[in-house]
Amino acid sequence: MLETLEKRDFPIKNLILLSSARSAGSTVSFRGKEYTVEEAKPESFEGVDIALFSAGGSVSKLLAPEAVKRGAIVVDNTSAYRMDPEVPLVVPEVNEEDLKLHKGIIANPNCSTIQMVAALEPLRKAYGLKKVIVSTYQAVSGAGAVAIDELNDQAQAILSGDSFEPGVLPVKGDKKHYQIAYNVIPQIDLFQENGFTFEEMKMINETKKIMHQPDLKVSATCVRLPVVTGHSESVYIEIDKDSISVGDIHAQLTAAPGVTLQDVPEEQIYPMPADAVGKPDVFVGRVRKDLDEDNGFHMWIVSDNLLKGAAWNSVQIAESLLKLGLVK
């Protein structure tokens, strides 16, 4: 988040870094100046214009209302408020205007949702969207630094013929843990009553909310892979217009903000996580018409889950707040 603020040259008069009591006291460098991290308390938000939250849902539930009470606009990167009807859930390329309805808290969507809606919105706007079926290929960095360490340690253990004990993935707080190196785990976040995981339900519900289309048919299967950074998605859509060609879709995606088309099969050009890392855009390729459904299309969507999927979208929301004159 700090790197992105620095890179974007975001106009900051005064920066306050907050953490839990445990992490307070450490120092962080920003634009060549050292900052001491302070313990987050309700009073910490006095005089703050924009508060970027990214410390887990329970912290946001506790402190976001306190920040709002003191006049801050909160951009929350957790799932705590995303489905709250009072809270705009925003991907600026898709529904920036929703920011105007905010009552203090703005939610940053789930990483896998953000990249998908950024790529699908231009098609929805042009042709209408009826149905989305997505299968994800998600990187471990979505589960935090401990998950990255676990993947690397396991990979080294397997290559060296050593034993290891999984302890983090698929979900740190769940009962069982499984090998992720050289494996694939079809579980991200906890299982819900209906057999879908919470990650899958996030993609389903957040997509409908961001696109303002409660009747959109969306289904998701979310899968964790031995990749450090970069989420990929195999997406099937049905649009609401007949006789649209791959060329038409290409034209829409080429014109879309924040989207880069990488789709030249004959030159083996398509998006891959290793290429997307460190870049803010959403990359789309492998666009092809379904062989049976005239209005069905397949595509492959890749983005850096730590940038557009998290930090960059949060900072973009903050930039939009400034642009729309919503920060007093």
Add this chain to the structure above:
Amino acid sequence: MLETLEKRDFPIKNLILLSSARSAGSTVSFRGKEYTVEEAKPESFEGVDIALFSAGGSVSKLLAPEAVKRGAIVVDNTSAYRMDPEVPLVVPEVNEEDLKLHKGIIANPNCSTIQMVAALEPLRKAYGLKKVIVSTYQAVSGAGAVAIDELNDQAQAILSGDSFEPGVLPVKGDKKHYQIAYNVIPQIDLFQENGFTFEEMKMINETKKIMHQPDLKVSATCVRLPVVTGHSESVYIEIDKDSISVGDIHAQLTAAPGVTLQDVPEEQIYPMPADAVGKPDVFVGRVRKDLDEDNGFHMWIVSDNLLKGAAWNSVQIAESLLKLGLVK
């Protein structure tokens, strides 16, 4: 293949091992006896009952007809004859009866097709099948031993901070090669005119042929992952019957030959490649009803691509030939 023949105690009177001129002369142990590999020539097949071919499509095109001319039944593990209308394409659990129509050559389907049709056939038989949308998560061993070495070497290089030069994946004979360790490549086999890869078209066409359902709607997105062995598939289906429950699907899969149900979300039980390696079965889990389509279901299908996806299905075909009295 030899390991599987050994494990199944397949009745072999006389074993002949054939290879290219280059590999001839090496010795291989089978049931405690040493065999010298001979160069494959048309005459090599004199007196042979069953010939298991697995040396690439061009070798099969050249030598399978020679073997048939000399009275052998060929079980071909390449794509050379799969879509030939004269050649049965067989997964014994699905269409064993097709073996009776053989004219000398029987084709073993593509690895990713086999595990999918084995899992879907019981549902097709019980309810009818209208539509299949699959996204695959495929292991590198499908691209041969050089691809396994490439994955391991790259993983070690990345962990050690060394540089490396991709040279095998996604397709050894294609123009460009990409990193596979810690990456995801949405290309398996060469691209076709329609934007689908040959691997995707194999899944689409072979599924219709094996199921004898040319009007079945099938689409596929095939993706290579940093996994050594075990293909996974995220599959969406629409069946031809209303009001079927997940419990009904579970019952069909539990009763199906060659299929093992692993589907207890509350205990985090679902199939994963690391668990499937070395086992002949097709594992199915994450079965759930689509939230919008009453006759739509999602599931997750995993199998060892070197066993059910290749050697085991070939040996199964040979066993079925014996069982059906088709070997003279």
